[in-house]
Amino acid sequence: MSLPDPTAASSSHRFISNAGEDIREMLATIGVDSIDRLFDTIPDDVKLDELLDIPGPWSEVESRRWFRALAARNVTSADHASFLGAGAYAHYQPAMIDQLLLRAEFLTAYTPYQPEVSQGTLQSIFEYQTHQCLLTGLDVANASLYDGSTALCEAVLLAERVAKGKKKVVIAKSVHPHYLQTVRTYIQNLGLEIVEVGWGADGGIDLDALRAVSADAFAVAIQSPNFLGVVEDYDAVAQAAGSATKISVVAEATSFGLLATPGQHGFDICVGEGQAWGIPTQFGGPYVGFMVVRDALKRHMPGRLVGETVDVDGKRAYVLTLATREQHIRRGKATSNICTNEALIALAANMYLSLMGKYGLREVAEQSARKAAYLRAKLKDIQSVELPFAGPIYNEFVVRTPFAAADILKDLEHEKILGGIPLGDFFAGHERDFLVAVTELHTREQLDHYAAVLSAAISRERR
Amino acid sequence: MSLPDPTAASSSHRFISNAGEDIREMLATIGVDSIDRLFDTIPDDVKLDELLDIPGPWSEVESRRWFRALAARNVTSADHASFLGAGAYAHYQPAMIDQLLLRAEFLTAYTPYQPEVSQGTLQSIFEYQTHQCLLTGLDVANASLYDGSTALCEAVLLAERVAKGKKKVVIAKSVHPHYLQTVRTYIQNLGLEIVEVGWGADGGIDLDALRAVSADAFAVAIQSPNFLGVVEDYDAVAQAAGSATKISVVAEATSFGLLATPGQHGFDICVGEGQAWGIPTQFGGPYVGFMVVRDALKRHMPGRLVGETVDVDGKRAYVLTLATREQHIRRGKATSNICTNEALIALAANMYLSLMGKYGLREVAEQSARKAAYLRAKLKDIQSVELPFAGPIYNEFVVRTPFAAADILKDLEHEKILGGIPLGDFFAGHERDFLVAVTELHTREQLDHYAAVLSAAISRERR
Amino acid sequence: MTATLDPTETNKDVAQKSATEPLIFERSKQGRRGYQLPALDVPEVSLDEILPANLRRDEITDEVEVSEVDVIRHFTRLSKLNVSIDAGLYPLGSCTMKHNPRINEEIARTPGFAHSHPLQPEHQVQGNLELLWWLEQTLKEIFGLPRVTLQPVAGAHGELTGILMVHKALAKGGNPRKYILIPDSAHGTNPASAAFAGYEIRELKSNNRGTVDLAALQEAVTEDVAALMITVPNTLGVFESEIRAMADILHAKGAYLYCDGANLNSFVGVARPGDMGIDVIHSNLHKTFSTPHGGGGPGAGPVGVSESLIPYLPTPTIERREDGTFYADFSHPDSIGRMRAFHGNFNVLVRALSYMRAMGPSGLRRIAQLAVLNANYIRARLKGHYHLPYDAPTLHEVVFSDKNQTPKDVHTLDIAKRLMDYGFHPPTIYFPLIVSGALMIEPTESEPKEELDAFCEAMIAIARESQERPELVRSAPHTTPVRRLDEARAARQPVLRWKK
Amino acid sequence: MTATLDPTETNKDVAQKSATEPLIFERSKQGRRGYQLPALDVPEVSLDEILPANLRRDEITDEVEVSEVDVIRHFTRLSKLNVSIDAGLYPLGSCTMKHNPRINEEIARTPGFAHSHPLQPEHQVQGNLELLWWLEQTLKEIFGLPRVTLQPVAGAHGELTGILMVHKALAKGGNPRKYILIPDSAHGTNPASAAFAGYEIRELKSNNRGTVDLAALQEAVTEDVAALMITVPNTLGVFESEIRAMADILHAKGAYLYCDGANLNSFVGVARPGDMGIDVIHSNLHKTFSTPHGGGGPGAGPVGVSESLIPYLPTPTIERREDGTFYADFSHPDSIGRMRAFHGNFNVLVRALSYMRAMGPSGLRRIAQLAVLNANYIRARLKGHYHLPYDAPTLHEVVFSDKNQTPKDVHTLDIAKRLMDYGFHPPTIYFPLIVSGALMIEPTESEPKEELDAFCEAMIAIARESQERPELVRSAPHTTPVRRLDEARAARQPVLRWKK
């Protein structure tokens, strides 16, 4: 057996305080002669008689070398002009936020089960919930869900709970494909049926098709701006969706600064992805899923809710509430199985929303939309570039060229431009299309350069 | 006059809380009708009637673009293998330290004039003072001085104060030239004479020359390891320095982990530069100067001192003490004019020294010395490379080739090596010499590579 | 921070006042700004040309106008109302509140990781893919299982993933079956996840050691049982010594053994789930592998599976080619599908691998050794003072009850609150449900002995106070920013948002 | 953090205990480690081959053995014993405790800046040199002076630099002269710096407005006076309206006017020192230009000079070539020499330029406007409650005295301590020396009105308490981690380090 002696100084590890002297003292108090004795309840035949076969232990010096070398093998928006979106957007990230997130009081605390020593986290969640309500025009928001895709799953399940009986959910084909796939996974054993509704010529949902299938559906879910970048007309959709619970999905959260709210236009639930609120794209996570619902639905809400109350001295304070919905009380009958959520990202979002505030959120949205419109117009003028969908957009749109999107994008990459996301990866028959996203961070120079490089690439491909 | 209206929303600035509404309310309370009225005591003929002509205001986005572009125009140890030392060394920097320094409680507080709400800073300084004493073998350390060069100035002035009458200070020529120059600047009007003592064949101070000039000197100051990298023999120097106050300068603070202490070998004062304790080289500052003295000298100490005491409840606490030495009390008769010092860097040093601890400080020093010895030996074997000074070294040494150091170093730079610092920039006649520094961060691979590239460079130059 | 004019108030009130912070919405003042953006550099056309008015909103009514100073003050002050691991012991049982190394935070912020986009083509993100591949290799070795999916973003998410795989595998075999067996000591997410995966729950009574009774299990495992979900060691900290036999019983009936790996910290590097006959296990990386809890997340809940479940793993999986390049593989026809958009909580996974590399083989084993030593030290010191409902040997945590204190009408909640006055975060309380008035203490390996001693002395002091000054304990906490809350009122008339 | 066994102690004691932290040396335990380094990868030869034994030390006796957990806990807990700007108003008069923007911290950490070495050749550090050049251009415009040295690392360092230049200039003219005139209201560093520059101090009595009396100055400026060192506005916050006349008097006698720029925050962008006839000025970048005070530093004290002093600037200066490249110029034969190794506090200078760019021309002016407005608002609100020794109009700060409170034996120190109970850092006290029992309040432009109101209400409450419950004020603070200290004991038997 090649197992080290835990009391040897050579066995000490910087992350583990107790060492030789402490261990001997503690064993004496416990009254056993070695740490191994404490593991007697684990049968020998399942005990390892050697160390695991993995690298390490590494010093910070070695870790920095290895991880930085890995990171250096990625090509990112840190060194390229990126026009990638499709559910993950590079917006302005205020310097203050990351530095505050490093405060141990936020970073290393856990779920505020004990409100007297967790008011910081609780009050922030309460504020976060309020921001969500103001942005969506709905009544009650929760403390966070995993991400946009699972938030949609939870919304569908919520709608099914209140619908009683109905088993059909209608989901727009223009909802983020990953979200739709995730819903399929979640509901696969629950006897529910998903009916997809496609888009019309302008890229907006096909209203007639929607009207045709909504009647017996417990819920209708659409995304706006949808996956093609097109902004949906909530009123028209709500009307077509009839009596079903109406779920709006928002994958580009800065759009709330400019677009009509689901709450004021007939929708019951808004779910989505909060990453656009200044969270790094970080290869897809951690992000933060949000859910905001009409007041009538609040007791069916999944996840944590923070409410206001007072302490014994009458002092205002905040606390986790309506917990009877949750797994730790309701167990098999809970409104969701979620426990650990995305609290720290929700905190970052609260910081972002507070710092940008009423006018900043508006300006981010307007600048993103204006710059997208500017680029879209420029690309339109490029010979043999098509914009397949004419519908109104926020900050993202589909571009079509005569050539395979992958090839065109490779050409752009050579000019240090991450030019877009091939639509063909998600929808067969769209191999010449790609999604282009623009934010307030793009400069006119970058937009002009993009247009120039794209038209050059097309001419090159043509030869 | 193109001056903006301070109450206009367009005049609001994110760093300045009060705006339109607040300003109007406050002016009303004060009883004046405009902010301009508050400046009536400034004569109109010196008042500006337009805004200053400087760039800005910039958003964080614009600042990031501009400053990162500037930083990208530097070549640094972040992208090259650096062997630069000469008073600024790239040692291991524990990840925890910088993140803790960002805590507002440390970063944004000021001098702990009010001990009841500043115990964090005060206790840290007390601990820092203790580390200094343990490392130097001396009795009393202060809270910090500007840097190594000004610390030497303060030491010379301290020695002069206690010497009474004597006007001559002997300083080794092998003290960091910038330090020596700074001393000349400081004392230029004080009627003091500096006598320099050169080095012997092995690079150590010329003891006979020292003996010859020490008699009527109020102080003798040497550096060890000296600017040539050579470790001085404190006992021999102390003996040669006779009755003068003996000042040891340490510009490579990690050397305390391995080298004999000035305190145990006849020295009265140790001053130096604490940058090597995990502080980034950051183009020369901020760093932290330290001063440790024999107990007898404590009331002559410049700068802040923190002492232990108790509060009215008998609870142990820390406080700035012996303040009668300082400018805010003694004014023109103070032991120094220093007020703001390098507290945050001293805090970082306390964190570093605590984290590395008894064994880490030793290992950093041993690894640095061993790797330097390894490289030194390898270079010695290279044809037509000379090591002009045979004296014992810690982690830095002088290399001589048949060619101009600048040319050789240019060659190394092409291989992404910052190969050393030309000694000719400091001492005429040494144009072929350069200083090479090694730390625990260098890998054997880098050391071998250095040797290979250097000998290749020499052959190339020969052609 | 608002002071008061009443000179007669007590100092405590003054201090308490300075410990309150208004809502950010209450700080809003007309004209204040916390942001600046570069001026728009494209032609400013009318918004109508960009988006029809009916698709636009008007101003965001009631959103804030605050300065950067207001915001940094606000959140700095809020933070001071929290306790944290970096400030002291945070012995929440079952949550493994261990030291969160700062090197993990630094590495996760490397621009190449932080700014990579989840939909970049394979050739642009080889660094990320290799990192994910290495993390899977490492978890495979830790679990002793042949494959691991990194997609789940929390333990509960991993549970759902695991049970969905079980369901799919059984369905492939013709019958997904109806029930999941779950001990009454289990965490609430277990039954919830099983239910969302489409199963009914059958609860297993724990025996007097607090563990699963083999005979009872034998009986409970019928043809329509899909799996047993157990926690190893269980929520009392007791290791199921007969785990191998349990696995055999299940496997004999074609059922699966699911392990909730929340307590992996107690045996990592000492024993491997795969060697115990476990078919599926999730690990909460925010517990055993030190990723920060962040006030309630983010986390990650990778799931390891045995050979027979590999075909059902979520897509994509991360694979390595002969030529050493890496790619995301979607070609798994029997996969349960995607559990989340993109690649899960990538930057949590980065932190976890950073931690695993820092620990290495010897360090991982030492985690379990010291976590168990620390817990047993607390158990030994407090045993005389608090009632131990199950005195079977325990590993990384120990569960006491308030039985010794209830005669004085002092209950677990009171003890927890009083601990705050002594400067400690309370343990997990009233869980597991099989212990009435449970005090579930998990110190983790991080804690220094002197911190454990201080905690034990506080607990002992409270035990005494409960006898001698019970009202002092019942009315605790006395020194926190707020005191006991009216939780009933919060639930009765919920106020879930600020309104003007 | 050590709790106690005594169940009878008060809650306050419990809380206080939890607010103490042992010395890091007291946390040391045999075997603990807080660090790890890569294993030595060169042959491990005997140390004797590397360094003779007589030049080596043995182990570092009494140095610590602590874990990373011990260290992060220790410093996190220590931090909680401090108050800070990010937590609230920090109205230390003369210190300009303004908001420290986090963008400055981010930019200073850019690897290209943080890891550049001070002795790299010019071509490798063009980015740094250009940054320094731009900072000088910006300060020149702010000062209205033709050159600025960036070498001084603090205000006092700048004072020494400035006076050394004056001395050298006069010496060149044949006679360095003997005296520096300094008003009795000046900061202690002024006389100290002048003395270290080789001068004797002659103190100027302030007139009843607290300013310099022209007639008195006229008389004081003799042939052997080298310069007058004044602070503008002075330490009462009063602007020397006759500054131009003062300059003329000095210049007529061949003497120089030195301005201590510590209070530049009150007129930046509103008026320029150069236009006032000032010959030399230092600016504390850690005050006016927002670089964090760091618990007492680092700072920076650039010095601007008029034409006649340019030849004497410290070396090197940073210059720009025709071709747009930058270099360090050492060719200044009359320079006073080098004031510090390398390039001063470079990474403080980076932060300051970041701040100047963020403010821009309009923002810089707004600083002065709001700083002065905030100070005058406090003055207006507190005037009725505290005695105003000089009621001349003031700019960015206001100095009260304890005259109204002394009859009740309540003194400035008591008022300062009592403010802590209300959650505020006290103002600067007992400075300037011309005011007995001075309370020197500088809010800066950063503060929101509600914070100023809370502060004023606390001050007013204390004024009342001083009349109605003076003992409560005299015995303050009551709610801080430690209460009033025995400072006499600290000085009588100094304990300046931990000993085993």
Ligand SMILES: Cc1ncc(COP(=O)(O)O)c(C=O)c1O
């Ligand atoms: C035993 C046990 N199982 C499951 C969970 C759920 O894990 P998570 O919170 O990561 O979803 C937890 C943690 O809360 C737990 O303690």
Ligand SMILES: Cc1ncc(COP(=O)(O)O)c(C=O)c1O
């Ligand atoms: C008026 C005045 N002059 C000079 C100084 C000294 O500046 P520094 O502390 O930066 O050396 C200060 C600050 O303490 C000051 O307030």
